[in-house]
Amino acid sequence: MSVRADAWPRPPETWRLPSRGPVGMACLILAEAAIFTIFVVAYLFYLGKSATGPQPKDVLEFPLLMSLCLFSSSATITFAVDALRKGKLGAFRAWWAATIALAVAFLAGTGLEWRHLIVDKGLTIRTNLFGTTYYSLVGLHAFHVIVGTLFFLVVLGLALAGRVAREHAERTHVLALYWHFVDAVWVVVLTVVYVIGR
Amino acid sequence: MSSESLPLAAAGAGTDRRLRWLETLHGWVTTVDHKRLGILYVVYGIVFLAVGGVEATIMRIQLAVPNNHFVTPQVFNRMMTMHGTTMVFLVGVPILFGFANYLVPLMIGARDMAFPRLNAFGFWATAFGGLLLYFSFLGGEGLYGAGSAPDVGWFAYAPLTARAFSRGHSTDYWTLAIFVMGLGTIGTALNIVTTTVCLRCPGMKLTRMPLLVWMMVTMSAMTLVVMTPLSAAQIMLSIDRYLGGHFFDTQAGGSAVLWQHFFWIFGHPEVYVLIIPGFAFVSEILPVFSRKAIFGYPAMVAATVGIGFLSMGVWAHHMFTVGMSSHANTFFALTTMAVGIPTGIKIFNWLGTLWGGKIRFAVPMLFCLGFLFQFLIAGLTGIMLASVPFDWQLSDSYFVVAHFHYVLIGGLVMTIFGAIYYWFPKATGRMLSERLGRWHFWLFVIGFHLTFDTMHIPGMLGMPRRIYTYEADRGWGVFNLICTLGVVFQGVAILIFLWNVARSLAKGKIAGNDPWDAWTLEWVVTSPPPAYNFAKVPVVQSRRPLWDFKHPDDPDWKYE
Numbered sequence: 001m002s003v004r005a006d007a008w009p010r011p012p013e014t015w016r017l018p019s020r021g022p023v024g025m026a027c028l029i030l031a032e033a034a035i036f037t038i039f040v041v042a043y044l045f046y047l048g049k050s051a052t053g054p055q056p057k058d059v060l061e062f063p064l065l066m067s068l069c070l071f072s073s074s075a076t077i078t079f080a081v082d083a084l085r086k087g088k089l090g091a092f093r094a095w096w097a098a099t100i101a102l103a104v105a106f107l108a109g110t111g112l113e114w115r116h117l118i119v120d121k122g123l124t125i126r127t128n129l130f131g132t133t134y135y136s137l138v139g140l141h142a143f144h145v146i147v148g149t150l151f152f153l154v155v156l157g158l159a160l161a162g163r164v165a166r167e168h169a170e171r172t173h174v175l176a177l178y179w180h181f182v183d184a185v186w187v188v189v190l191t192v193v194y195v196i197g198r
Numbered sequence: 199m200s201s202e203s204l205p206l207a208a209a210g211a212g213t214d215r216r217l218r219w220l221e222t223l224h225g226w227v228t229t230v231d232h233k234r235l236g237i238l239y240v241v242y243g244i245v246f247l248a249v250g251g252v253e254a255t256i257m258r259i260q261l262a263v264p265n266n267h268f269v270t271p272q273v274f275n276r277m278m279t280m281h282g283t284t285m286v287f288l289v290g291v292p293i294l295f296g297f298a299n300y301l302v303p304l305m306i307g308a309r310d311m312a313f314p315r316l317n318a319f320g321f322w323a324t325a326f327g328g329l330l331l332y333f334s335f336l337g338g339e340g341l342y343g344a345g346s347a348p349d350v351g352w353f354a355y356a357p358l359t360a361r362a363f364s365r366g367h368s369t370d371y372w373t374l375a376i377f378v379m380g381l382g383t384i385g386t387a388l389n390i391v392t393t394t395v396c397l398r399c400p401g402m403k404l405t406r407m408p409l410l411v412w413m414m415v416t417m418s419a420m421t422l423v424v425m426t427p428l429s430a431a432q433i434m435l436s437i438d439r440y441l442g443g444h445f446f447d448t449q450a451g452g453s454a455v456l457w458q459h460f461f462w463i464f465g466h467p468e469v470y471v472l473i474i475p476g477f478a479f480v481s482e483i484l485p486v487f488s489r490k491a492i493f494g495y496p497a498m499v500a501a502t503v504g505i506g507f508l509s510m511g512v513w514a515h516h517m518f519t520v521g522m523s524s525h526a527n528t529f530f531a532l533t534t535m536a537v538g539i540p541t542g543i544k545i546f547n548w549l550g551t552l553w554g555g556k557i558r559f560a561v562p563m564l565f566c567l568g569f570l571f572q573f574l575i576a577g578l579t580g581i582m583l584a585s586v587p588f589d590w591q592l593s594d595s596y597f598v599v600a601h602f603h604y605v606l607i608g609g610l611v612m613t614i615f616g617a618i619y620y621w622f623p624k625a626t627g628r629m630l631s632e633r634l635g636r637w638h639f640w641l642f643v644i645g646f647h648l649t650f651d652t653m654h655i656p657g658m659l660g661m662p663r664r665i666y667t668y669e670a671d672r673g674w675g676v677f678n679l680i681c682t683l684g685v686v687f688q689g690v691a692i693l694i695f696l697w698n699v700a701r702s703l704a705k706g707k708i709a710g711n712d713p714w715d716a717w718t719l720e721w722v723v724t725s726p727p728p729a730y731n732f733a734k735v736p737v738v739q740s741r742r743p744l745w746d747f748k749h750p751d752d753p754d755w756k757y758e
Binding site: 007008009010011012015017018019020023024027028030031032033034035037038039042045046049050051125126128129132133136140 | 312389391392395397422423424425437438443445453738
């Protein structure tokens with residue numbers, strides 16, 4: 001038995017479904033959250049179990065400045081997306097560039113911190129359990145910051161080439177969601193590594 | 199994209215057979231069409247099913263008689279590892295994601311997945327992950343000349359995977375292959391969830407989605423949160439092996455048990471990721487061949503989502519013999535038994551669907567009925583193993599091997615065969631032979647029961663798993679011989695199946711749009727469906743849109 005595929009009933013009056021970008025990003029965030037959970041659990045599980053020094057309280061300092069940079073970048077990217085939604089391309093480019101600058105500042109902070117730990121304190125990923133779990137967790141987060149920054153640079157390049165317009169606001173919004181997640185992870189990492197773990 | 203062609207063809211050489219062959223190949227390699235990717239996934243899975251089956255056969259030949267020397271212990275360990283890894287990551291996952299890929303957009307009235315290019319990426323990442331794993335046979339020896347394929351078991355317990363105990367590169371191939379396949383799988387799972395949330399055709403409310411879509415979405419959402427811990431654990435293992443980390447290095451204070459936790463946090467939900475699509479196939483096929491709507495649709499949805507959540511809290515029942523606290527043992531025993539409740543609800547709903555139905559014993563239905571009986575037994579031995587003292591007695595014995603093969607072959611593989619017989623006409627336009635299908639079914643069922651019913655007994659007599667041979671005076675010999683004998687039946691059944699596919703592709707009966715008189719949207723389009731699926735986007739008013747079409751006098755939506 002076959003039926004005619006064009007004689008569908010009348011569609012319902014209102015039929016709106018969410019757009020795919022934010023939903024896809026929400027799924028990605030869920031998956032990433034599971035990865036970070038495993039690394040955080042490993043960090044907490046191994047706290048104080050290092051057979052040799054150095055211990056966290058000997059070497060770690062609360063990274064206030066770089067954390068402020070990262071947290072404020074969440075604000076600047078929101079301003080950037082808002083500006084693009086209103087079609088203010090100049091403001092968009094400025095806020096977007098500011099976001100990149102703050103992200104790079106955060107990465108520079110991580111770089112300096114790691115240099116201090118490796119060169120001055122002699123802590124590497126193979127020194128002890130603390131080194132292994134610390135560099136893995138903070139490194140995994142930094143990796144996500146780097147990936148986000150690369151995407152931002154692509155968008156900035158397109159914006160400077162005049163290829164970003166108002167209709168792309170939703171796409172930058174999806175990137176912003178990712179960025180907020182990376183920020184939220186930093187709240188957890190900050191708490192676990194620099195508050196509880198010290 | 200069937201309309202794409204190589205520039206070569208445009209030069210007027212389109213009639214040349216070799217060029218046309220190239221063009222077809224080019225079309226399949228560059229495709230982003232969910233139907234073609236679905237077929238690629240399934241074919242890929244079936245190829246590795248044969249490979250994994252050969253590995254299992256080698257193990258069964260080795261174990262058929264006591265003191266056998268068919269293969270060395272090293273080769274046996276490699277076969278054991280590769281068989282497990284292959285069957286889970288290269289057979290189960292690809293075939294099920296393939297079906298999800300093919301069917302979900304069609305069933306919800308969409309023209310493709312939400313992210314078609316990500317879809318192609320997911321398939322090719324999985325495909326190359328598999329090649330990476332199998333390349334270990336050639337490249338695994340490394341500088342030390344040690345080993346070839348990985349031999350650490352599919353669970354890869356620490357410290358077997360430490361540099362000191364696993365020299366060469368075989369474990370690295372295993373780790374990287376699983377990491378790469380994991381990326382592809384996560385991408386595809388994300389795609390399926392997004393497609394279902396965002397691309398349903400007008401009228402397709404969540405409460406009207408076919409059960410298959412509900413179950414595939416549950417399975418994909420679970421994949422997002424359970425495949426990723428495995429990826430995280432693989433990153434840790436690579437850090438240990440390459441950067442000198444200490445995650446699983448007990449000498450530096452690390453914990454081998456933590457690996458077990460991380461692995462089973464993935465490993466146990468993974469078996470539900472595998473079996474829920476099996477439930478999905480049964481929930482579509484049983485009603486059509488009983489000529490009734492599914493019994494208890496809302497209960498089925500709730501049970502599926504319930505299994506999804508519960509399954510995340512049962513992983514340590516794989517570790518009762520590790521020596522956890524009695525609180526932990528009690529918790530995991532209770533959660534594990536609790537999974538039996540929603541699963542029982544499903545069994546009763548399927549029985550309720552059959553009850554009073556006008557049952558047609560076509561081949562897809564035979565496989566589903568076989569599933570019902572066998573999955574029930576598999577679930578019952580699962581409940582037995584969930585009780586801690588029983589598990590202390592039988593953990594790591596052949597009883598456990600028999601239990602999970604009952605789930606995965608008696609349950610999952612049966613439904614996969616049923617699904618292939620059911621949707622093959624849609625994908626290819628031709629019916630599979632019913633006569634050969636019956637031979638396939640009966641030989642497979644006989645072989646399955648010979649092998650896996652019998653396997654429980656040496657387990658209860660104390661035969662441990664993962665051993666490559668055993669002494670003659672243990673009393674396990676005759677049972678092992680019967681197990682191996684069953685493999686012959688299963689092997690012949692698979693060969694008949696492959697012959698059936700090859701023969702039907704060439705000269706099977708033409709299927710038409712709707713050979714089974716079914717009710718979901720994929721049967722409204724031609725077989726095989728056009729690249730765009732639906733010329734006009736469908737509108738649905740009930741759970742069985744084609745029933746409404748065929749019975750305008752008594753449509754389903756009157757009763758919703």
